[in-house]
Amino acid sequence: MTILAAVHDEPIAPVISPATAENTAENTAPAVLSLRERAEVDGVRFILAVFVDMNGKPCAKLVPTAAADELQDGALGFAGFAAGLIGQRPQDSDLIAIPDLDSYIPIPFVREGLAIVHCDPHVNGKPWPYAPRVILKRSLAALAERGLTAKVGAEVEYFLVTKDENGKIVTADTRDDGARTCYDARGVTRMFDHLAAVSDAMNTLGWGNYANDHEDAAGQFEQNFRYDDALVTADRVVTLRYLISVLAEQRGMTATFMPKPFADRAGSGLHFHFSLWADGEPVFPDETDARGLGLSDTAYSFIGGILNHASGLQAFLAPSVNSYKRRGASTSASGATWSPKKATFGGNDRTHFIRVPDNKRLELRAGDGSANPYLAIAATVSAGIDGLEARTDPGDPCGPGESRATSVTLPQTLLHAVEALRRDRMLLDSFGTEHPVGEYFANAKEEEFLSWHNTVTDWEIQTYLTAY
Incomplete structure:
Protein backbone atom coordinates (compact mmCIF):
# COMPACT_ATOMS: atom_id res chain seq x y z
CA MET A 1 0.00 0.00 0.00
CA THR A 2 3.05 2.24 -0.05
CA ILE A 3 2.64 5.37 -2.18
CA LEU A 4 5.08 4.69 -5.00
CA ALA A 5 5.62 8.21 -6.31
CA ALA A 6 9.27 7.46 -6.99
CA VAL A 7 8.92 3.97 -8.39
CA HIS A 8 9.65 5.14 -11.93
CA ASP A 9 12.40 7.63 -11.18
CA GLU A 10 15.81 6.73 -12.55
CA PRO A 11 17.14 3.62 -10.74
CA ILE A 12 19.86 4.32 -8.22
CA ALA A 13 23.34 2.96 -8.78
CA PRO A 14 23.85 -0.45 -7.17
CA VAL A 15 26.49 -1.22 -4.61
CA ILE A 16 29.14 -2.86 -6.80
CA SER A 17 30.79 -6.06 -5.60
CA PRO A 18 34.55 -6.38 -6.10
CA ALA A 19 33.99 -8.83 -8.96
CA THR A 20 31.67 -6.45 -10.78
CA ALA A 21 33.95 -3.49 -10.12
CA GLU A 22 36.87 -5.35 -11.65
CA ASN A 23 34.70 -6.17 -14.64
CA THR A 24 33.77 -2.53 -15.29
CA ALA A 25 36.91 -0.58 -14.36
CA GLU A 26 37.26 2.75 -16.19
CA ASN A 27 39.44 2.75 -19.34
CA THR A 28 39.76 -1.02 -19.14
CA ALA A 29 38.25 -3.48 -21.58
CA PRO A 30 35.66 -5.48 -19.66
CA ALA A 31 36.99 -8.86 -18.63
CA VAL A 32 34.44 -11.63 -18.80
CA LEU A 33 34.79 -13.24 -15.41
CA SER A 34 33.45 -16.74 -14.93
CA LEU A 35 31.05 -17.55 -12.13
CA ARG A 36 33.87 -19.16 -10.16
CA GLU A 37 36.14 -16.15 -10.64
CA ARG A 38 33.43 -13.76 -9.50
CA ALA A 39 32.75 -15.85 -6.41
CA GLU A 40 36.45 -16.10 -5.57
CA VAL A 41 36.92 -12.33 -5.85
CA ASP A 42 33.95 -11.83 -3.52
CA GLY A 43 35.20 -14.37 -0.97
CA VAL A 44 32.21 -16.63 -1.60
CA ARG A 45 32.44 -20.24 -0.44
CA PHE A 46 29.09 -21.52 -1.70
CA ILE A 47 26.65 -20.51 -4.44
CA LEU A 48 22.92 -21.14 -4.14
CA ALA A 49 21.85 -22.10 -7.68
CA VAL A 50 18.11 -21.30 -7.78
CA PHE A 51 15.12 -21.74 -10.02
CA VAL A 52 11.40 -21.84 -9.20
CA ASP A 53 8.66 -24.26 -10.16
CA MET A 54 5.36 -23.01 -11.59
CA ASN A 55 3.98 -22.55 -8.07
CA GLY A 56 6.90 -20.23 -7.32
CA LYS A 57 8.65 -22.61 -4.91
CA PRO A 58 12.38 -21.84 -4.88
CA CYS A 59 14.44 -24.93 -5.69
CA ALA A 60 18.22 -24.92 -5.25
CA LYS A 61 21.45 -26.77 -4.80
CA LEU A 62 24.31 -25.45 -2.70
CA VAL A 63 27.37 -25.47 -4.96
CA PRO A 64 30.91 -25.01 -3.60
CA THR A 65 32.74 -22.23 -5.39
CA ALA A 66 35.38 -24.78 -6.42
CA ALA A 67 32.66 -26.51 -8.50
CA ALA A 68 31.24 -23.32 -10.04
CA ASP A 69 32.80 -24.10 -13.44
CA GLU A 70 30.82 -27.31 -13.58
CA LEU A 71 27.64 -25.38 -12.70
CA GLN A 72 28.33 -22.84 -15.43
CA ASP A 73 29.08 -25.61 -17.93
CA GLY A 74 25.70 -27.26 -17.31
CA ALA A 75 26.68 -30.17 -15.07
CA LEU A 76 24.13 -29.47 -12.30
CA GLY A 77 21.10 -31.74 -12.73
CA PHE A 78 17.77 -31.86 -10.90
CA ALA A 79 15.08 -34.54 -10.92
CA GLY A 80 12.36 -32.25 -12.26
CA PHE A 81 9.40 -34.28 -11.05
CA ALA A 82 10.78 -34.17 -7.51
CA ALA A 83 11.39 -30.42 -7.74
CA GLY A 84 7.69 -29.62 -8.13
CA LEU A 85 5.20 -28.36 -10.69
CA ILE A 86 7.47 -27.97 -13.70
CA GLY A 87 6.12 -30.25 -16.41
CA GLN A 88 8.16 -33.38 -15.73
CA ARG A 89 7.44 -37.05 -15.04
CA PRO A 90 9.64 -39.36 -12.96
CA GLN A 91 11.11 -40.95 -16.12
CA ASP A 92 12.11 -37.68 -17.80
CA SER A 93 15.65 -36.42 -18.37
CA ASP A 94 17.20 -34.17 -15.74
CA LEU A 95 16.58 -30.47 -15.56
CA ILE A 96 19.98 -28.83 -16.02
CA ALA A 97 20.31 -25.51 -14.19
CA ILE A 98 22.14 -22.99 -16.40
CA PRO A 99 23.10 -19.94 -14.31
CA ASP A 100 22.43 -16.40 -15.53
CA LEU A 101 25.64 -14.67 -14.49
CA ASP A 102 23.95 -11.26 -14.57
CA SER A 103 21.82 -12.39 -11.61
CA TYR A 104 24.77 -13.45 -9.43
CA ILE A 105 24.93 -11.63 -6.06
CA PRO A 106 26.74 -12.32 -2.77
CA ILE A 107 24.36 -12.50 0.20
CA PRO A 108 26.59 -12.48 3.30
CA PHE A 109 23.74 -11.13 5.45
CA VAL A 110 22.13 -14.59 5.16
CA ARG A 111 25.33 -16.59 5.67
CA GLU A 112 28.92 -15.39 5.43
CA GLY A 113 30.46 -16.68 2.20
CA LEU A 114 27.12 -17.33 0.45
CA ALA A 115 25.96 -16.08 -2.97
CA ILE A 116 22.88 -16.70 -5.09
CA VAL A 117 22.45 -17.04 -8.83
CA HIS A 118 19.20 -17.54 -10.77
CA CYS A 119 19.17 -20.32 -13.30
CA ASP A 120 17.27 -21.26 -16.45
CA PRO A 121 16.38 -24.97 -16.47
CA HIS A 122 17.32 -26.79 -19.68
CA VAL A 123 16.52 -30.33 -20.83
CA ASN A 124 18.58 -32.07 -23.51
CA GLY A 125 20.36 -28.84 -24.31
CA LYS A 126 17.27 -26.67 -24.78
CA PRO A 127 15.50 -24.20 -22.46
CA TRP A 128 12.73 -26.08 -20.67
CA PRO A 129 9.37 -24.59 -21.81
CA TYR A 130 7.67 -25.21 -18.44
CA ALA A 131 10.28 -23.22 -16.50
CA PRO A 132 8.78 -19.89 -15.34
CA ARG A 133 11.92 -17.85 -16.03
CA VAL A 134 12.07 -19.28 -19.56
CA ILE A 135 8.39 -18.40 -20.05
CA LEU A 136 8.96 -14.79 -18.99
CA LYS A 137 11.95 -14.47 -21.31
Whole structure:
Protein backbone atom coordinates (compact mmCIF):
# COMPACT_ATOMS: atom_id res chain seq x y z
CA MET A 1 0.00 0.00 0.00
CA THR A 2 3.05 2.24 -0.05
CA ILE A 3 2.64 5.37 -2.18
CA LEU A 4 5.08 4.69 -5.00
CA ALA A 5 5.62 8.21 -6.31
CA ALA A 6 9.27 7.46 -6.99
CA VAL A 7 8.92 3.97 -8.39
CA HIS A 8 9.65 5.14 -11.93
CA ASP A 9 12.40 7.63 -11.18
CA GLU A 10 15.81 6.73 -12.55
CA PRO A 11 17.14 3.62 -10.74
CA ILE A 12 19.86 4.32 -8.22
CA ALA A 13 23.34 2.96 -8.78
CA PRO A 14 23.85 -0.45 -7.17
CA VAL A 15 26.49 -1.22 -4.61
CA ILE A 16 29.14 -2.86 -6.80
CA SER A 17 30.79 -6.06 -5.60
CA PRO A 18 34.55 -6.38 -6.10
CA ALA A 19 33.99 -8.83 -8.96
CA THR A 20 31.67 -6.45 -10.78
CA ALA A 21 33.95 -3.49 -10.12
CA GLU A 22 36.87 -5.35 -11.65
CA ASN A 23 34.70 -6.17 -14.64
CA THR A 24 33.77 -2.53 -15.29
CA ALA A 25 36.91 -0.58 -14.36
CA GLU A 26 37.26 2.75 -16.19
CA ASN A 27 39.44 2.75 -19.34
CA THR A 28 39.76 -1.02 -19.14
CA ALA A 29 38.25 -3.48 -21.58
CA PRO A 30 35.66 -5.48 -19.66
CA ALA A 31 36.99 -8.86 -18.63
CA VAL A 32 34.44 -11.63 -18.80
CA LEU A 33 34.79 -13.24 -15.41
CA SER A 34 33.45 -16.74 -14.93
CA LEU A 35 31.05 -17.55 -12.13
CA ARG A 36 33.87 -19.16 -10.16
CA GLU A 37 36.14 -16.15 -10.64
CA ARG A 38 33.43 -13.76 -9.50
CA ALA A 39 32.75 -15.85 -6.41
CA GLU A 40 36.45 -16.10 -5.57
CA VAL A 41 36.92 -12.33 -5.85
CA ASP A 42 33.95 -11.83 -3.52
CA GLY A 43 35.20 -14.37 -0.97
CA VAL A 44 32.21 -16.63 -1.60
CA ARG A 45 32.44 -20.24 -0.44
CA PHE A 46 29.09 -21.52 -1.70
CA ILE A 47 26.65 -20.51 -4.44
CA LEU A 48 22.92 -21.14 -4.14
CA ALA A 49 21.85 -22.10 -7.68
CA VAL A 50 18.11 -21.30 -7.78
CA PHE A 51 15.12 -21.74 -10.02
CA VAL A 52 11.40 -21.84 -9.20
CA ASP A 53 8.66 -24.26 -10.16
CA MET A 54 5.36 -23.01 -11.59
CA ASN A 55 3.98 -22.55 -8.07
CA GLY A 56 6.90 -20.23 -7.32
CA LYS A 57 8.65 -22.61 -4.91
CA PRO A 58 12.38 -21.84 -4.88
CA CYS A 59 14.44 -24.93 -5.69
CA ALA A 60 18.22 -24.92 -5.25
CA LYS A 61 21.45 -26.77 -4.80
CA LEU A 62 24.31 -25.45 -2.70
CA VAL A 63 27.37 -25.47 -4.96
CA PRO A 64 30.91 -25.01 -3.60
CA THR A 65 32.74 -22.23 -5.39
CA ALA A 66 35.38 -24.78 -6.42
CA ALA A 67 32.66 -26.51 -8.50
CA ALA A 68 31.24 -23.32 -10.04
CA ASP A 69 32.80 -24.10 -13.44
CA GLU A 70 30.82 -27.31 -13.58
CA LEU A 71 27.64 -25.38 -12.70
CA GLN A 72 28.33 -22.84 -15.43
CA ASP A 73 29.08 -25.61 -17.93
CA GLY A 74 25.70 -27.26 -17.31
CA ALA A 75 26.68 -30.17 -15.07
CA LEU A 76 24.13 -29.47 -12.30
CA GLY A 77 21.10 -31.74 -12.73
CA PHE A 78 17.77 -31.86 -10.90
CA ALA A 79 15.08 -34.54 -10.92
CA GLY A 80 12.36 -32.25 -12.26
CA PHE A 81 9.40 -34.28 -11.05
CA ALA A 82 10.78 -34.17 -7.51
CA ALA A 83 11.39 -30.42 -7.74
CA GLY A 84 7.69 -29.62 -8.13
CA LEU A 85 5.20 -28.36 -10.69
CA ILE A 86 7.47 -27.97 -13.70
CA GLY A 87 6.12 -30.25 -16.41
CA GLN A 88 8.16 -33.38 -15.73
CA ARG A 89 7.44 -37.05 -15.04
CA PRO A 90 9.64 -39.36 -12.96
CA GLN A 91 11.11 -40.95 -16.12
CA ASP A 92 12.11 -37.68 -17.80
CA SER A 93 15.65 -36.42 -18.37
CA ASP A 94 17.20 -34.17 -15.74
CA LEU A 95 16.58 -30.47 -15.56
CA ILE A 96 19.98 -28.83 -16.02
CA ALA A 97 20.31 -25.51 -14.19
CA ILE A 98 22.14 -22.99 -16.40
CA PRO A 99 23.10 -19.94 -14.31
CA ASP A 100 22.43 -16.40 -15.53
CA LEU A 101 25.64 -14.67 -14.49
CA ASP A 102 23.95 -11.26 -14.57
CA SER A 103 21.82 -12.39 -11.61
CA TYR A 104 24.77 -13.45 -9.43
CA ILE A 105 24.93 -11.63 -6.06
CA PRO A 106 26.74 -12.32 -2.77
CA ILE A 107 24.36 -12.50 0.20
CA PRO A 108 26.59 -12.48 3.30
CA PHE A 109 23.74 -11.13 5.45
CA VAL A 110 22.13 -14.59 5.16
CA ARG A 111 25.33 -16.59 5.67
CA GLU A 112 28.92 -15.39 5.43
CA GLY A 113 30.46 -16.68 2.20
CA LEU A 114 27.12 -17.33 0.45
CA ALA A 115 25.96 -16.08 -2.97
CA ILE A 116 22.88 -16.70 -5.09
CA VAL A 117 22.45 -17.04 -8.83
CA HIS A 118 19.20 -17.54 -10.77
CA CYS A 119 19.17 -20.32 -13.30
CA ASP A 120 17.27 -21.26 -16.45
CA PRO A 121 16.38 -24.97 -16.47
CA HIS A 122 17.32 -26.79 -19.68
CA VAL A 123 16.52 -30.33 -20.83
CA ASN A 124 18.58 -32.07 -23.51
CA GLY A 125 20.36 -28.84 -24.31
CA LYS A 126 17.27 -26.67 -24.78
CA PRO A 127 15.50 -24.20 -22.46
CA TRP A 128 12.73 -26.08 -20.67
CA PRO A 129 9.37 -24.59 -21.81
CA TYR A 130 7.67 -25.21 -18.44
CA ALA A 131 10.28 -23.22 -16.50
CA PRO A 132 8.78 -19.89 -15.34
CA ARG A 133 11.92 -17.85 -16.03
CA VAL A 134 12.07 -19.28 -19.56
CA ILE A 135 8.39 -18.40 -20.05
CA LEU A 136 8.96 -14.79 -18.99
CA LYS A 137 11.95 -14.47 -21.31
CA ARG A 138 9.76 -15.62 -24.20
CA SER A 139 7.08 -13.00 -23.44
CA LEU A 140 9.69 -10.25 -23.17
CA ALA A 141 11.22 -11.35 -26.48
CA ALA A 142 7.79 -10.99 -28.12
CA LEU A 143 7.59 -7.47 -26.73
CA ALA A 144 11.11 -6.70 -27.98
CA GLU A 145 10.04 -7.71 -31.50
CA ARG A 146 7.76 -4.66 -31.35
CA GLY A 147 10.61 -2.39 -30.31
CA LEU A 148 9.47 -2.26 -26.68
CA THR A 149 10.82 -3.25 -23.28
CA ALA A 150 8.92 -3.58 -20.01
CA LYS A 151 10.03 -2.19 -16.69
CA VAL A 152 8.28 -3.45 -13.58
CA GLY A 153 8.07 -2.52 -9.92
CA ALA A 154 6.67 -4.90 -7.31
CA GLU A 155 5.11 -4.44 -3.85
CA VAL A 156 5.83 -7.46 -1.67
CA GLU A 157 3.47 -7.89 1.31
CA TYR A 158 3.70 -10.56 3.99
CA PHE A 159 2.77 -11.52 7.55
CA LEU A 160 5.15 -12.33 10.40
CA VAL A 161 3.69 -15.14 12.49
CA THR A 162 4.49 -17.84 15.02
CA LYS A 163 2.49 -20.79 16.39
CA ASP A 164 0.93 -20.92 19.84
CA GLU A 165 0.88 -23.95 22.15
CA ASN A 166 -2.07 -25.39 20.21
CA GLY A 167 -0.33 -25.11 16.85
CA LYS A 168 -2.47 -22.17 15.73
CA ILE A 169 -0.76 -19.36 13.84
CA VAL A 170 -0.69 -16.06 15.68
CA THR A 171 0.89 -12.67 15.06
CA ALA A 172 4.59 -12.82 15.94
CA ASP A 173 4.34 -9.47 17.72
CA THR A 174 1.76 -10.17 20.42
CA ARG A 175 1.18 -6.44 20.93
CA ASP A 176 0.25 -6.04 17.27
CA ASP A 177 -3.44 -6.82 17.64
CA GLY A 178 -5.39 -3.72 16.61
CA ALA A 179 -8.09 -3.42 13.98
CA ARG A 180 -6.50 -0.43 12.21
CA THR A 181 -2.75 -0.94 12.38
CA CYS A 182 -1.74 0.33 8.92
CA TYR A 183 1.38 2.55 9.06
CA ASP A 184 1.53 2.09 12.84
CA ALA A 185 4.81 3.63 14.02
CA ARG A 186 4.96 1.42 17.13
CA GLY A 187 4.50 -1.75 15.09
CA VAL A 188 7.40 -1.03 12.75
CA THR A 189 9.55 0.02 15.71
CA ARG A 190 8.95 -3.27 17.53
CA MET A 191 9.92 -5.14 14.33
CA PHE A 192 12.84 -2.79 13.68
CA ASP A 193 15.55 -5.47 13.80
CA HIS A 194 13.86 -7.64 11.17
CA LEU A 195 12.78 -4.79 8.90
CA ALA A 196 16.19 -3.12 9.13
CA ALA A 197 17.97 -6.38 8.30
CA VAL A 198 15.85 -6.82 5.16
CA SER A 199 16.28 -3.15 4.21
CA ASP A 200 20.06 -3.30 4.70
CA ALA A 201 20.18 -6.43 2.54
CA MET A 202 18.28 -4.78 -0.30
CA ASN A 203 20.43 -1.66 -0.19
CA THR A 204 23.65 -3.68 -0.04
CA LEU A 205 22.46 -5.37 -3.24
CA GLY A 206 21.78 -2.01 -4.85
CA TRP A 207 18.02 -2.43 -5.12
CA GLY A 208 17.16 0.93 -3.61
CA ASN A 209 14.86 0.11 -0.71
CA TYR A 210 12.86 3.28 -0.15
CA ALA A 211 10.09 2.31 2.29
CA ASN A 212 9.27 -0.29 4.94
CA ASP A 213 5.81 -0.09 6.46
CA HIS A 214 3.22 -1.79 8.58
CA GLU A 215 0.44 -2.85 6.25
CA ASP A 216 -3.33 -2.86 6.81
CA ALA A 217 -3.57 -5.99 8.96
CA ALA A 218 -2.08 -6.81 12.34
CA GLY A 219 1.23 -8.59 11.76
CA GLN A 220 1.47 -7.52 8.10
CA PHE A 221 4.37 -5.64 6.48
CA GLU A 222 5.57 -4.38 3.12
CA GLN A 223 9.11 -3.56 1.98
CA ASN A 224 9.73 -1.83 -1.33
CA PHE A 225 12.56 -1.60 -3.84
CA ARG A 226 12.92 0.45 -7.01
CA TYR A 227 11.66 -0.77 -10.37
CA ASP A 228 13.90 -2.30 -13.02
CA ASP A 229 13.72 -4.43 -16.16
CA ALA A 230 10.96 -7.01 -15.91
CA LEU A 231 13.23 -10.06 -15.59
CA VAL A 232 15.42 -8.34 -12.99
CA THR A 233 12.36 -7.46 -10.90
CA ALA A 234 10.98 -11.01 -11.09
CA ASP A 235 14.35 -12.37 -9.91
CA ARG A 236 14.36 -9.84 -7.08
CA VAL A 237 10.87 -10.80 -5.90
CA VAL A 238 11.99 -14.42 -5.65
CA THR A 239 15.22 -13.41 -3.90
CA LEU A 240 13.41 -11.04 -1.53
CA ARG A 241 10.91 -13.70 -0.48
CA TYR A 242 13.85 -15.96 0.30
CA LEU A 243 15.68 -13.23 2.24
CA ILE A 244 12.60 -12.22 4.22
CA SER A 245 11.87 -15.85 5.08
CA VAL A 246 15.40 -16.70 6.19
CA LEU A 247 15.92 -13.48 8.16
CA ALA A 248 12.55 -14.00 9.89
CA GLU A 249 13.51 -17.57 10.80
CA GLN A 250 16.72 -16.28 12.37
CA ARG A 251 14.50 -14.35 14.80
CA GLY A 252 12.15 -17.24 15.55
CA MET A 253 9.36 -16.08 13.22
CA THR A 254 7.75 -17.36 10.05
CA ALA A 255 7.23 -14.98 7.13
CA THR A 256 4.22 -16.03 5.09
CA PHE A 257 3.20 -14.72 1.68
CA MET A 258 -0.04 -16.70 1.87
CA PRO A 259 -2.77 -14.38 0.52
CA LYS A 260 -5.11 -14.63 3.52
CA PRO A 261 -3.79 -16.39 6.63
CA PHE A 262 -6.38 -14.72 8.88
CA ALA A 263 -10.08 -14.74 8.01
CA ASP A 264 -10.86 -11.42 9.70
CA ARG A 265 -7.93 -9.39 8.32
CA ALA A 266 -6.95 -7.99 4.96
CA GLY A 267 -4.75 -10.29 2.89
CA SER A 268 -1.38 -9.88 1.21
CA GLY A 269 -1.12 -8.59 -2.33
CA LEU A 270 1.67 -8.62 -4.88
CA HIS A 271 1.01 -5.46 -6.89
CA PHE A 272 2.95 -4.87 -10.10
CA HIS A 273 3.75 -1.48 -11.64
CA PHE A 274 4.25 -1.67 -15.42
CA SER A 275 5.72 0.79 -17.88
CA LEU A 276 6.76 0.34 -21.52
CA TRP A 277 9.87 1.88 -23.03
CA ALA A 278 11.27 2.37 -26.55
CA ASP A 279 14.84 3.48 -27.26
CA GLY A 280 15.33 4.32 -23.60
CA GLU A 281 12.27 6.56 -23.38
CA PRO A 282 8.88 5.85 -21.70
CA VAL A 283 6.00 5.48 -24.13
CA PHE A 284 3.08 5.83 -21.72
CA PRO A 285 3.02 9.65 -21.16
CA ASP A 286 0.98 11.92 -23.44
CA GLU A 287 0.11 15.33 -22.07
CA THR A 288 -2.55 15.82 -24.80
CA ASP A 289 -4.66 12.91 -23.52
CA ALA A 290 -8.30 14.01 -23.59
CA ARG A 291 -9.34 11.30 -21.10
CA GLY A 292 -7.50 13.04 -18.29
CA LEU A 293 -4.90 10.47 -17.27
CA GLY A 294 -2.07 11.84 -19.43
CA LEU A 295 -1.63 8.53 -21.24
CA SER A 296 -0.75 7.67 -24.83
CA ASP A 297 -2.74 5.47 -27.21
CA THR A 298 -0.08 2.80 -26.61
CA ALA A 299 -0.79 2.88 -22.88
CA TYR A 300 -4.54 2.64 -23.40
CA SER A 301 -4.16 -0.28 -25.80
CA PHE A 302 -1.91 -2.08 -23.30
CA ILE A 303 -4.51 -1.47 -20.57
CA GLY A 304 -7.28 -2.65 -22.90
CA GLY A 305 -5.48 -5.93 -23.55
CA ILE A 306 -5.05 -6.59 -19.85
CA LEU A 307 -8.72 -5.82 -19.16
CA ASN A 308 -9.86 -8.07 -22.02
CA HIS A 309 -7.95 -10.99 -20.51
CA ALA A 310 -8.52 -10.11 -16.85
CA SER A 311 -10.47 -13.25 -15.93
CA GLY A 312 -7.93 -15.68 -17.39
CA LEU A 313 -5.07 -13.64 -15.93
CA GLN A 314 -6.38 -14.34 -12.45
CA ALA A 315 -5.13 -17.92 -12.72
CA PHE A 316 -1.62 -16.43 -12.69
CA LEU A 317 -2.17 -13.37 -10.50
CA ALA A 318 -4.15 -15.25 -7.84
CA PRO A 319 -3.17 -18.91 -8.34
CA SER A 320 -4.18 -20.52 -5.03
CA VAL A 321 -7.39 -21.65 -3.37
CA ASN A 322 -6.62 -19.21 -0.56
CA SER A 323 -6.41 -16.31 -3.05
CA TYR A 324 -10.17 -16.22 -3.38
CA LYS A 325 -10.74 -16.01 0.37
CA ARG A 326 -8.98 -12.65 -0.01
CA ARG A 327 -10.81 -11.77 -3.22
CA GLY A 328 -14.22 -12.75 -1.94
CA ALA A 329 -13.99 -11.02 1.44
CA SER A 330 -16.68 -8.40 1.94
CA THR A 331 -14.68 -6.52 4.56
CA SER A 332 -11.86 -6.89 7.09
CA ALA A 333 -11.09 -5.67 10.60
CA SER A 334 -9.95 -2.35 9.14
CA GLY A 335 -13.03 -1.94 6.95
CA ALA A 336 -11.36 -2.55 3.56
CA THR A 337 -10.04 -5.57 1.65
CA TRP A 338 -7.87 -3.74 -0.93
CA SER A 339 -8.68 -6.48 -3.42
CA PRO A 340 -10.53 -5.56 -6.65
CA LYS A 341 -13.60 -7.55 -7.60
CA LYS A 342 -14.16 -6.13 -11.09
CA ALA A 343 -11.90 -5.51 -14.07
CA THR A 344 -11.91 -1.72 -13.98
CA PHE A 345 -9.31 0.97 -14.51
CA GLY A 346 -9.06 4.52 -13.29
CA GLY A 347 -6.79 7.14 -11.80
CA ASN A 348 -5.19 7.25 -8.37
CA ASP A 349 -7.78 4.95 -6.79
CA ARG A 350 -6.82 1.71 -5.05
CA THR A 351 -10.22 0.06 -5.58
CA HIS A 352 -9.55 -0.52 -9.30
CA PHE A 353 -8.10 -3.59 -11.00
CA ILE A 354 -5.73 -1.21 -12.80
CA ARG A 355 -4.76 1.99 -11.01
CA VAL A 356 -3.01 4.80 -12.89
CA PRO A 357 -1.21 6.83 -10.20
CA ASP A 358 0.63 8.94 -12.79
CA ASN A 359 1.18 8.97 -16.53
CA LYS A 360 4.41 6.96 -16.43
CA ARG A 361 3.01 3.66 -15.21
CA LEU A 362 0.03 1.55 -14.35
CA GLU A 363 -0.44 -0.53 -11.22
CA LEU A 364 -2.01 -3.97 -11.58
CA ARG A 365 -3.63 -4.59 -8.18
CA ALA A 366 -5.10 -8.06 -8.67
CA GLY A 367 -2.00 -10.09 -7.82
CA ASP A 368 -1.55 -11.64 -4.39
CA GLY A 369 1.21 -13.17 -2.33
CA SER A 370 0.88 -16.62 -3.95
CA ALA A 371 1.62 -15.28 -7.46
CA ASN A 372 4.69 -16.55 -9.25
CA PRO A 373 6.30 -13.28 -10.43
CA TYR A 374 7.65 -14.78 -13.65
CA LEU A 375 4.29 -16.19 -14.74
CA ALA A 376 2.26 -13.20 -13.54
CA ILE A 377 4.45 -10.73 -15.44
CA ALA A 378 4.67 -12.96 -18.52
CA ALA A 379 0.90 -13.41 -18.76
CA THR A 380 0.26 -9.69 -18.20
CA VAL A 381 2.77 -8.71 -20.87
CA SER A 382 1.18 -11.18 -23.30
CA ALA A 383 -2.27 -9.74 -22.61
CA GLY A 384 -0.91 -6.23 -23.09
CA ILE A 385 0.73 -7.20 -26.39
CA ASP A 386 -2.61 -8.55 -27.58
CA GLY A 387 -4.11 -5.16 -26.78
CA LEU A 388 -1.34 -3.39 -28.70
CA GLU A 389 -1.83 -5.63 -31.73
CA ALA A 390 -5.61 -5.08 -31.75
CA ARG A 391 -5.33 -1.40 -30.74
CA THR A 392 -7.86 -2.18 -28.05
CA ASP A 393 -9.74 0.79 -26.61
CA PRO A 394 -10.51 0.26 -22.91
CA GLY A 395 -13.00 3.15 -22.90
CA ASP A 396 -12.95 6.05 -20.52
CA PRO A 397 -11.47 5.53 -17.05
CA CYS A 398 -13.84 4.92 -14.16
CA GLY A 399 -14.12 7.48 -11.39
CA PRO A 400 -13.24 6.78 -7.75
CA GLY A 401 -14.95 3.60 -6.59
CA GLU A 402 -16.90 3.32 -9.84
CA SER A 403 -17.41 0.44 -12.23
CA ARG A 404 -19.42 0.11 -15.43
CA ALA A 405 -22.22 -2.24 -16.36
CA THR A 406 -19.79 -3.77 -18.87
CA SER A 407 -17.02 -4.27 -16.28
CA VAL A 408 -16.20 -7.96 -15.95
CA THR A 409 -16.62 -9.51 -12.50
CA LEU A 410 -13.42 -11.34 -11.63
CA PRO A 411 -13.50 -15.10 -10.90
CA GLN A 412 -14.86 -16.01 -7.47
CA THR A 413 -12.79 -19.17 -6.94
CA LEU A 414 -9.65 -20.76 -8.32
CA LEU A 415 -11.84 -23.15 -10.32
CA HIS A 416 -13.63 -20.22 -11.95
CA ALA A 417 -10.23 -18.70 -12.81
CA VAL A 418 -9.08 -21.97 -14.36
CA GLU A 419 -12.25 -22.15 -16.46
CA ALA A 420 -11.66 -18.56 -17.61
CA LEU A 421 -8.07 -19.41 -18.54
CA ARG A 422 -9.21 -22.42 -20.56
CA ARG A 423 -11.55 -20.16 -22.53
CA ASP A 424 -8.72 -17.72 -23.24
CA ARG A 425 -6.88 -19.27 -26.17
CA MET A 426 -4.50 -16.35 -26.53
CA LEU A 427 -3.27 -16.63 -22.94
CA LEU A 428 -2.90 -20.40 -23.18
CA ASP A 429 -0.96 -20.15 -26.44
CA SER A 430 1.24 -17.33 -25.13
CA PHE A 431 2.99 -19.88 -22.93
CA GLY A 432 3.94 -21.89 -26.02
CA THR A 433 2.17 -24.08 -28.56
CA GLU A 434 4.77 -26.78 -29.11
CA HIS A 435 4.22 -27.94 -25.52
CA PRO A 436 0.83 -27.59 -23.76
CA VAL A 437 2.27 -25.44 -20.98
CA GLY A 438 -0.91 -23.41 -20.43
CA GLU A 439 -3.10 -26.49 -20.29
CA TYR A 440 -0.66 -28.20 -17.94
CA PHE A 441 -0.85 -25.26 -15.53
CA ALA A 442 -4.65 -25.10 -15.77
CA ASN A 443 -4.96 -28.85 -15.06
CA ALA A 444 -2.65 -28.58 -12.06
CA LYS A 445 -4.66 -25.71 -10.61
CA GLU A 446 -7.92 -27.58 -11.12
CA GLU A 447 -6.44 -30.53 -9.23
CA GLU A 448 -5.36 -28.15 -6.47
CA PHE A 449 -8.90 -26.81 -6.18
CA LEU A 450 -10.44 -30.30 -6.13
CA SER A 451 -7.94 -31.48 -3.52
CA TRP A 452 -9.08 -28.64 -1.25
CA HIS A 453 -12.73 -29.25 -2.15
CA ASN A 454 -12.40 -32.90 -1.08
CA THR A 455 -11.13 -31.90 2.37
CA VAL A 456 -13.71 -31.79 5.19
CA THR A 457 -13.26 -28.49 7.05
CA ASP A 458 -14.23 -27.20 10.48
CA TRP A 459 -16.79 -24.94 8.81
CA GLU A 460 -18.58 -27.99 7.39
CA ILE A 461 -18.60 -29.76 10.74
CA GLN A 462 -20.01 -26.68 12.48
CA THR A 463 -22.59 -26.05 9.76
CA TYR A 464 -23.82 -29.56 8.94
CA LEU A 465 -23.08 -31.91 11.85
CA THR A 466 -26.49 -31.51 13.49
CA ALA A 467 -28.29 -29.57 10.75
CA TYR A 468 -30.47 -32.43 9.47
